Amino acid sequence: MSYPHVITKTIKEFKLISPTTIEEALYALNEYKTDTRIIAGGTDLVPLMKHRAVTPKYVVSIEKLKELDYVRLVGDQLRIGALTKINTIKNSDVIMKNCYSLYEASLVFATPQIRNVATIGGNICRSSPSADTVPSLLVFNAQVKLVNQKGERIIPLEQFFTGPGLNVADSDLLTEIIIPIEKGEYGTAFHKISRNTSDLAKVNCAVKVSISHEKFSDVKVALGAVSDRPIRAKNVEKLLIDKKINAENIEKASEMVINDINPITDVRSTEIYRKEISKVLVKRMLNLAVERAQK
Amino acid sequence: MEAVSSKIVNILVNGNNYEVTVASNDTLLTVLRDKLGLTGTKFGCGNGECGACTVLIDGEAVNSCLVLALNCEGKEIQTIEGLASSNGDLHPIQQAFVDNFAIQCGFCTPGIIMSTKSLLEKNQNPTEYEIREAVNGNICRCTGYENIVKAVSAAAETLRGK
Numbered sequence: 001m002s003y004p005h006v007i008t009k010t011i012k013e014f015k016l017i018s019p020t021t022i023e024e025a026l027y028a029l030n031e032y033k034t035d036t037r038i039i040a041g042g043t044d045l046v047p048l049m050k051h052r053a054v055t056p057k058y059v060v061s062i063e064k065l066k067e068l069d070y071v072r073l074v075g076d077q078l079r080i081g082a083l084t085k086i087n088t089i090k091n092s093d094v095i096m097k098n099c100y101s102l103y104e105a106s107l108v109f110a111t112p113q114i115r116n117v118a119t120i121g122g123n124i125c126r127s128s129p130s131a132d133t134v135p136s137l138l139v140f141n142a143q144v145k146l147v148n149q150k151g152e153r154i155i156p157l158e159q160f161f162t163g164p165g166l167n168v169a170d171s172d173l174l175t176e177i178i179i180p181i182e183k184g185e186y187g188t189a190f191h192k193i194s195r196n197t198s199d200l201a202k203v204n205c206a207v208k209v210s211i212s213h214e215k216f217s218d219v220k221v222a223l224g225a226v227s228d229r230p231i232r233a234k235n236v237e238k239l240l241i242d243k244k245i246n247a248e249n250i251e252k253a254s255e256m257v258i259n260d261i262n263p264i265t266d267v268r269s270t271e272i273y274r275k276e277i278s279k280v281l282v283k284r285m286l287n288l289a290v291e292r293a294q295k
Numbered sequence: 296m297e298a299v300s301s302k303i304v305n306i307l308v309n310g311n312n313y314e315v316t317v318a319s320n321d322t323l324l325t326v327l328r329d330k331l332g333l334t335g336t337k338f339g340c341g342n343g344e345c346g347a348c349t350v351l352i353d354g355e356a357v358n359s360c361l362v363l364a365l366n367c368e369g370k371e372i373q374t375i376e377g378l379a380s381s382n383g384d385l386h387p388i389q390q391a392f393v394d395n396f397a398i399q400c401g402f403c404t405p406g407i408i409m410s411t412k413s414l415l416e417k418n419q420n421p422t423e424y425e426i427r428e429a430v431n432g433n434i435c436r437c438t439g440y441e442n443i444v445k446a447v448s449a450a451a452e453t454l455r456g457k
Binding site for chain 1: 296299300318320325341342344346349355356357358360361362365366410413428429431432
């Protein structure tokens with residue numbers, strides 16, 4: 001009898017590089033360009049290495065770069081350092097006040113033990129289609145700062161992902177997540193459908209709505225685990241912007257999510273279930289975000 | 296800045312300093328169990344899902360099977376072995392688990408007790424919801440969790456009385 005979920009394998013040998021400054025980390029990433037992985041919390045990379053799904057020759061540990069562990073409100077931007085732990089996000093008043101859906105995602109992010117080490121930068125760079133922090137960041141039009149020895153660039157998070165486990169970062173270090181915070185009234189909501197919270201999402205969804213004169217002045221909807229990467233449901237958004245807030249409009253738009261998603265059947269769920277629950281989830285999150293915006 | 300495949304490091308476990316040769320691919324769990332002989336911390340899934348390997352690093356509960364041992368230099372690690380006093384008296388959390396029949400096969404117990412310790416160091420008067428949240432990362436095959444919740448609650452009461 002075999003137990004496929006029990007790991008008896010050890011990690012294949014590698015060399016560990018432990019920079020203490022960003023400059024050193026960038027130097028290391030430039031020096032060891034191939035066969036290299038970055039480790040932050042390690043909650044994804046270590047199991048992958050144990051399963052021998054990845055067998056890097058070099059691993060650059062960035063956990064000593066304490067300067068990347070922060071949550072700051074700078075003007076109308078919320079800036080989160082890449083090494084900020086999920087537990088820090090869970091306990092941050094600034095995030096709870098300005099980015100409630102991200103706070104909600106942190107509540108159902110894996111287990112307490114994982115939240116104590118896993119980082120938001122790691123969750124993004126793992127680029128899993130089901131990453132729990134990502135939908136909330138997408139509905140805020142978040143950007144990420146990528147740095148290498150030649151300089152830095154800031155790109156929309158939406159353009160960061162290129163496929164399951166894939167992203168545009170090459171020998172770049174993701175250092176910061178930048179979330180624009182608007183002045184007016186808005187409401188957000190996040191929910192994850194999963195067997196239990198420590199499990200990965202069957203589907204997750206975040207919504208952000210702004211309201212003016214009983215109409216949707218802005219709507220953003222994002223979902224995870226329904227495509228090869230986390231996605232925005234732009235068909236739903238288009239149908240609601242400038243429309244009156246009522247059950248009929250919300251219902252009709254939620255049905256349209258089917259045109260935004262392309263789910264697969266896998267060990268966690270089926271294509272049919274994911275399609276059906278996505279409609280329900282979008283509707284519920286729209287209603288909840290509206291309720292919160294009106295408070 | 297060296298690329299190392301192994302290194303002699305000093306790690307602090309339960310207040311004792313150990314000098315140990317650690318390979319880059321060693322997890323904290325394998326170092327605790329195989330190199331330091333501290334086998335109270337259990338190897339369950341090796342995947343960060345069951346919580347049997349839970350220890351505290353700088354007071355926070357973590358899965359030691361997911362932590363690279365080389366990254367533990369200079370950090371304070373607490374394991375189940377550090378709880379009972381040197382004369383053999385059980386820690387109030389351990390005593391509460393015994394008194395409330397919160398242990399059956401016992402394999403998950405060290406991990407759950409360490410998660411409990413992390414909770415009670417921050418919150419001496421947890422609600423049932425907070426207790427269930429705190430042990431959410433620990434899977435128990437036997438108890439059905441009811442007695443674990445009772446034990447954590449009883450331990451909190453004892454510790455508050457101290």
